[in-house]
Amino acid sequence: MQMLSLDKFRMIDRNKAAGAAQLQEGEINAEVELIFYLQSNYCVTIKVGRHDKTFSDQKLAQYVHEDRVELKKMVLPMIPPAREAARKAWDERY
Numbered sequence: 755m756q757m758l759s760l761d762k763f764r765m766i767d768r769n770k771a772a773g774a775a776q777l778q779e780g781e782i783n784a785e786v787e788l789i790f791y792l793q794s795n796y797c798v799t800i801k802v803g804r805h806d807k808t809f810s811d812q813k814l815a816q817y818v819h820e821d822r823v824e825l826k827k828m829v830l831p832m833i834p835p836a837r838e839a840a841r842k843a844w845d846e847r848y
Contacts, residue, residue, distance in 0.1 A: 784808035
């Protein structure tokens with residue numbers, strides 16, 4: 755299994771972000787929401803969020819566990835802009 759892209763990366767809580775990952779295995783593609791638990795600008799943990807049943811929960815969890823270091827490195831530059839966008843949205847709302 756491999757990740758083709760990670761789109762719609764956004765903050766969903768103070769220390770939690772989510773993104774829509776396009777995963778592929780062979781000829782099968784699926785969109786899976788990944789949830790990133792953050793501490794400052796570092797990703798601590800990654801969990802599988804909403805997804806269709808193209809891939810089983812166990813298979814997705816295994817992929818995230820095996821590739822967690824690469825996934826954390828990939829999202830590291832996405833965290834500061836997402837936090838800034840969330841702060842800006844908060845300031846505009848209140």
